Amino acid sequence: MAGPVRARRLSEDEGRRLQQIVRRGKHGTIRMRRAMMIMASASGTPVPAIARLVAADEDTVRKLIHDFNDRGLACLDPRWAGGRPRLISDADIEFIVTTATTRPKKLRLPFTRWSIRKLAAYLKGSFAKVDPAMKPGRLIVLERERLRQVLKAQAITFQRTRTWKESPDPEFETKLNRIEHVTTDFPDRCFAFDQFGPLAIRPHHGSTWNHAKTPDRLPATYRRTHGIRYFHGCYSLGDDQLWGINRHRKSGANTLAAIKSIRAARPDGAPIYVILDNLSANTTPAVRKWCRAQRRALSDPDLRVLGQPDRGPVRTLADVHHGRLELPQPRRLGP
Numbered sequence: 159m160a161g162p163v164r165a166r167r168l169s170e171d172e173g174r175r176l177q178q179i180v181r182r183g184k185h186g187t188i189r190m191r192r193a194m195m196i197m198a199s200a201s202g203t204p205v206p207a208i209a210r211l212v213a214a215d216e217d218t219v220r221k222l223i224h225d226f227n228d229r230g231l232a233c234l235d236p237r238w239a240g241g242r243p244r245l246i247s248d249a250d251i252e253f254i255v256t257t258a259t260t261r262p263k264k265l266r267l268p269f270t271r272w273s274i275r276k277l278a279a280y281l282k283g284s285f286a287k288v289d290p291a292m293k294p295g296r297l298i299v300l301e302r303e304r305l306r307q308v309l310k311a312q313a314i315t316f317q318r319t320r321t322w323k324e325s326p327d328p329e330f331e332t333k334l335n336r337i338e339h340v341t342t343d344f345p346d347r348c349f350a351f352d353q354f355g356p357l358a359i360r361p362h363h364g365s366t367w368n369h370a371k372t373p374d375r376l377p378a379t380y381r382r383t384h385g386i387r388y389f390h391g392c393y394s395l396g397d398d399q400l401w402g403i404n405r406h407r408k409s410g411a412n413t414l415a416a417i418k419s420i421r422a423a424r425p426d427g428a429p430i431y432v433i434l435d436n437l438s439a440n441t442t443p444a445v446r447k448w449c450r451a452q453r454r455a456l457s458d459p460d461l462r463v464l465g466q467p468d469r470g471p472v473r474t475l476a477d478v479h480h481g482r483l484e485l486p487q488p489r490r491l492g493p
Contacts, residue, residue: 165199202341207398340431346396349434355388410442
């Protein structure tokens with residue numbers, strides 16, 4: 159019997175890219191919805207819950223997951239068909255990509271970086287009229303817009319050089335394997351906890367009647383007279399429920415209270431699995447002692463683990479209570 163459909167484990171680069179698409183929302187509706195589905199599946203969310211999350215059919219979600227496992231992030235862009243026959247071959251595209259990713263100085267050109275205009279001129283042999291040594295190995299004539307489309311289709315973008323960081327945890331893969339095991343085999347016993355913040359009051363424009371071109375102006379303030387808050391959220395992977403509370407600060411006592419609320423969700427005494435990061439407030443002696451006493455498995459992956467339930471695209475409404483942390487109450491279906 160085949161197991162449930164699930165996206166493969168995300169690499170750090172894939173997780174970072176998917177988070178950028180989901181958070182910024184500047185890459186089109188199709189790419190954002192597909193990125194949400196992939197992140198949710200990689201974090202262990204079942205297909206029916208993903209379908210409800212993005213208001214899509216379950217078969218559509220499964221098809222996208224299979225496509226991601228085969229092609230990677232290329233599945234974010236649908237393959238539109240139609241149009242006239244191609245005027246450039248795959249070999250031409252490969253040469254364009256190789257040239258665009260090569261420093262111009264290595265090709266004996268008198269500038270340090272490419273632009274669309276310079277790259278198009280070099281490919282058609284315009285610089286060879288000045289110096290024959292600047293002749294490309296393959297002459298390709300195409301307009302700037304078509305060149306931009308080719309580079310975009312091959313994921314070649316103009317960008318600054320950047321640094322990157324990876325997890326220094328020597329048990330990084332071991333913890334990922336443990337998380338994948340519990341989210342796959344024990345989804346009903348798996349929970350996630352994380353702190354989100356600092357949350358600050360953000361002013362929003364109001365509305366009122368006034369004379370034309372004379373809006374009612376209110377003075378802006380940048381002083382946080384009431385301080386900031388941190389949202390402590392608990393998520394049940396099996397029930398697809400999110401609940402939490404706003405706290406003044408992060409602390410071991412607040413983390414312990416959140417884990418106790420998770421324990422209240424499964425009061426049968428059987429082990430549960432809590433996925434959280436390695437924040438110092440999450441690994442205090444009091445938290446570890448209480449978890450050992452309750453026979454609970456405490457998973458504390460590295461802070462930069464991407465695509466797990468505590469970092470996944472949770473979009474369900476959270477039940478927030480001021481002054482207490484408790485499970486959400488079931489909603490009545492009738493009047």
